[in-house]
Amino acid sequence: MSFDYINALLKKPVSRTPVWVMRQAGRYLPEYRATRKKAGDFLSLCKSPDLACEVTMQPIDRFDLDAAILFSDILTIPDAMDLGLYFTEGEGPKFSKPITRLADIESLSRPDVGSKLAYVTDAVSVIKKSLNGRVPLIGFTGSPWTLSTYMVEGGSSKSFSKVKGLMYENPKHMHQLLDKLADTIIDYLNGQIAAGADSVMVFDTWGGLLSKKSYEEFSLRYMTKIVNGIKRKHEGKIIPVTLFTKGGGMWLEQIAASGCDGIGLDWTVELGDAQSRVGEKVALQGNLDPCVLYATDEKIREEVKALLAQFNGDTGHIFNLGHGISPDVNPERMKTLVDSVHEFSTNK
Amino acid sequence: MSFDYINALLKKPVSRTPVWVMRQAGRYLPEYRATRKKAGDFLSLCKSPDLACEVTMQPIDRFDLDAAILFSDILTIPDAMDLGLYFTEGEGPKFSKPITRLADIESLSRPDVGSKLAYVTDAVSVIKKSLNGRVPLIGFTGSPWTLSTYMVEGGSSKSFSKVKGLMYENPKHMHQLLDKLADTIIDYLNGQIAAGADSVMVFDTWGGLLSKKSYEEFSLRYMTKIVNGIKRKHEGKIIPVTLFTKGGGMWLEQIAASGCDGIGLDWTVELGDAQSRVGEKVALQGNLDPCVLYATDEKIREEVKALLAQFNGDTGHIFNLGHGISPDVNPERMKTLVDSVHEFSTNK
Numbered sequence: 001m002s003f004d005y006i007n008a009l010l011k012k013p014v015s016r017t018p019v020w021v022m023r024q025a026g027r028y029l030p031e032y033r034a035t036r037k038k039a040g041d042f043l044s045l046c047k048s049p050d051l052a053c054e055v056t057m058q059p060i061d062r063f064d065l066d067a068a069i070l071f072s073d074i075l076t077i078p079d080a081m082d083l084g085l086y087f088t089e090g091e092g093p094k095f096s097k098p099i100t101r102l103a104d105i106e107s108l109s110r111p112d113v114g115s116k117l118a119y120v121t122d123a124v125s126v127i128k129k130s131l132n133g134r135v136p137l138i139g140f141t142g143s144p145w146t147l148s149t150y151m152v153e154g155g156s157s158k159s160f161s162k163v164k165g166l167m168y169e170n171p172k173h174m175h176q177l178l179d180k181l182a183d184t185i186i187d188y189l190n191g192q193i194a195a196g197a198d199s200v201m202v203f204d205t206w207g208g209l210l211s212k213k214s215y216e217e218f219s220l221r222y223m224t225k226i227v228n229g230i231k232r233k234h235e236g237k238i239i240p241v242t243l244f245t246k247g248g249g250m251w252l253e254q255i256a257a258s259g260c261d262g263i264g265l266d267w268t269v270e271l272g273d274a275q276s277r278v279g280e281k282v283a284l285q286g287n288l289d290p291c292v293l294y295a296t297d298e299k300i301r302e303e304v305k306a307l308l309a310q311f312n313g314d315t316g317h318i319f320n321l322g323h324g325i326s327p328d329v330n331p332e333r334m335k336t337l338v339d340s341v342h343e344f345s346t347n348k
Numbered sequence: 349m350s351f352d353y354i355n356a357l358l359k360k361p362v363s364r365t366p367v368w369v370m371r372q373a374g375r376y377l378p379e380y381r382a383t384r385k386k387a388g389d390f391l392s393l394c395k396s397p398d399l400a401c402e403v404t405m406q407p408i409d410r411f412d413l414d415a416a417i418l419f420s421d422i423l424t425i426p427d428a429m430d431l432g433l434y435f436t437e438g439e440g441p442k443f444s445k446p447i448t449r450l451a452d453i454e455s456l457s458r459p460d461v462g463s464k465l466a467y468v469t470d471a472v473s474v475i476k477k478s479l480n481g482r483v484p485l486i487g488f489t490g491s492p493w494t495l496s497t498y499m500v501e502g503g504s505s506k507s508f509s510k511v512k513g514l515m516y517e518n519p520k521h522m523h524q525l526l527d528k529l530a531d532t533i534i535d536y537l538n539g540q541i542a543a544g545a546d547s548v549m550v551f552d553t554w555g556g557l558l559s560k561k562s563y564e565e566f567s568l569r570y571m572t573k574i575v576n577g578i579k580r581k582h583e584g585k586i587i588p589v590t591l592f593t594k595g596g597g598m599w600l601e602q603i604a605a606s607g608c609d610g611i612g613l614d615w616t617v618e619l620g621d622a623q624s625r626v627g628e629k630v631a632l633q634g635n636l637d638p639c640v641l642y643a644t645d646e647k648i649r650e651e652v653k654a655l656l657a658q659f660n661g662d663t664g665h666i667f668n669l670g671h672g673i674s675p676d677v678n679p680e681r682m683k684t685l686v687d688s689v690h691e692f693s694t695n696k
Contacts, residue, residue, distance in 0.1 A: 250617065
């Protein structure tokens with residue numbers, strides 16, 4: 001197994017800068033689209049451990065990646081809380097029973113991960129077997145704040161008026177909701193770790209829409225609870241945890257203080273700046289603008305080289321995009337990205 | 349005339365912290381919805397100086413605001429460049445002739461502001477007469493980068509893949525487009541100043557989606573050109589200029605170096621932090637989370653008080669939201685906001 005990904009997170013020596021890409025198992029790959037067609041719809045794909053394994057492996061078979069990431073969705077938890085998750089083509093996720101009253105929060109159950117989310121931990125086991133030690137497997141979750149936005153808005157949102165209204169008007173109930181989510185997420189990640197996940201990541205997609213004060217109180221506080229609540233060691237190995245808040249570039253110091261091992265950076269942050277701010281404390285993952293993949297191979301190589309050059313030192317950087325790869329990217333450009341990271345970092 | 353708004357931007361003494369609100373003339377007001385109905389559609393409303401004046405005055409008549417802002421749209425310039433702007437209900441702006449080929453950029457004409465955009469400068473004149481010195485009038489424009497995103501994407505976008513593809517692939521053409529836009533904007537703002545605008549503001553709605561390097565090269569560079577290119581004095585008065593990059597909180601030092609008088613802040617930045625970073629150089633406008641207006645009057649007052657307390661000193665702060673007011677806000681909450689800013693800042 002290539003340990004570069006885990007070693008970079010733990011700041012141990014690496015042979016070269018490891019690279020993986022958010023949404024590397026996704027729509028830009030024709031083989032993914034074929035599997036999804038076979039599954040029928042997106043949720044069925046997530047809920048079939050074998051098909052989830054199939055798509056998880058596709059980018060690993062095609063590119064020289066240093067980590068695999070469990071194929072799943074961040075909304076599995078609210079789904080297990082019986083909010084009635086469904087997807088409509090081109091419109092994103094929706095809930096048939098969103099949280100509309102304060103009483104909904106009080107009556108919300110903490111789902112039993114071992115039964116209601118067994119399809120996720122089963123997928124982890126199947127993928128681990130299929131990977132057979134080739135590269136480490138990353139498990140993941142949405143952050144409590146991010147999950148709560150979908151649960152209260154009833155799906156995606158532009159203004160986040162409902163969830164922020166709740167936050168400003170009834171902070172006590174908001175905390176109750178977030179705390180229930182954090183507890184469930186701890187069970188969920190521990191389940192993934194027990195099933196074989198070598199590392200876990202928390203995606204805080206919407207934390208960047210908060211003020212600093214609200215971010216600390218309603219998002220980071222619960223991610224910190226998760227960092228402290230999950231098993232950071234399993235079968236003698238350290239399980240590193242990475243926090244990624246999109247739009248959180250101003251709050252890296254606060255995120256680093258959570259006790260996480262790595263911070264995911266979006267592309268608006270300068271990697272070199274981020275390193276001088278928090279590089280002593282944590283590893284950094286990121287952070288090429290995903291739109292660079294619309295450029296020529298030559299330009300991609302140039303941008304990869306420039307980004308690698310921003311990072312000082314031999315370990316502590318995991319190369320990634322600053323956000324998920326877009327569905328309309330040509331897979332050949334992805335290959336150029338992955339190969340050039342290795343080419344330019346081997347003899348760095 | 350209350351000069352607090354202008355004086356705060358120029359860091360001269362003020363009687364109390366001035367306040368205005370982005371999109372204060374907008375859909376949350378029933379009288380605005382009535383005028384818009386009368387106009388037929390949004391573009392007709394923008395293009396009628398009398399109706400634009402009517403909606404500009406509505407919030408001034410209703411609330412104790414310290415500035416009026418010209419009612420218009422940021423896309424008037426691409427419209428004047430013959431890209432065929434139209435609006436479809438609930439879908440946002442679109443262009444029937446977006447920029448799809450590099451040749452489109454070369455052939456793009458610099459519109460004559462005095463004729464093609466006369467409806468805007470006429471609106472400024474009509475509004476100035478109607479205001480009759482009650483409060484200053486703010487003129488505005490979209491930033492070159494922000495306008496270019498709509499022009500290349502053909503409307504709103506989520507991924508900005510086309511415009512960023514152009515930027516990474518053909519930076520030379522991208523610069524050509526941005527330079528043409530900056531030149532036109534200089535004419536446009538000078539036209540507004542000549543017609544009576546007391547201050548101007550540049551809205552860089554999408555600059556925050558760039559990396560720092562790209563922001564400096566493709567957005568800030570052209571806003572700086574505008575700051576240096578417009579008439580900063582008119583009829584013996586200084587015309588202050590404010591730059592607002594949504595999501596630009598990490599780059600305040602760079603923005604301040606443009607030579608602008610004020611920086612607009614979104615709500616993700618801490619006002620106190622921003623002041624300690626750039627407060628010596630520029631005035632600061634902002635930056636309450638617009639979603640606070642979904643809370644009770646009591647909570648709004650509390651948040652206003654806390655925000656005012658973050659700012660040290662007696663001048664240099666213009667109170668505002670960190671983004672436009674949402675259409676579903678109750679106008680009574682807006683009144684609470686405006687009144688509490690004055691109440692808590694008078695004897696600060």
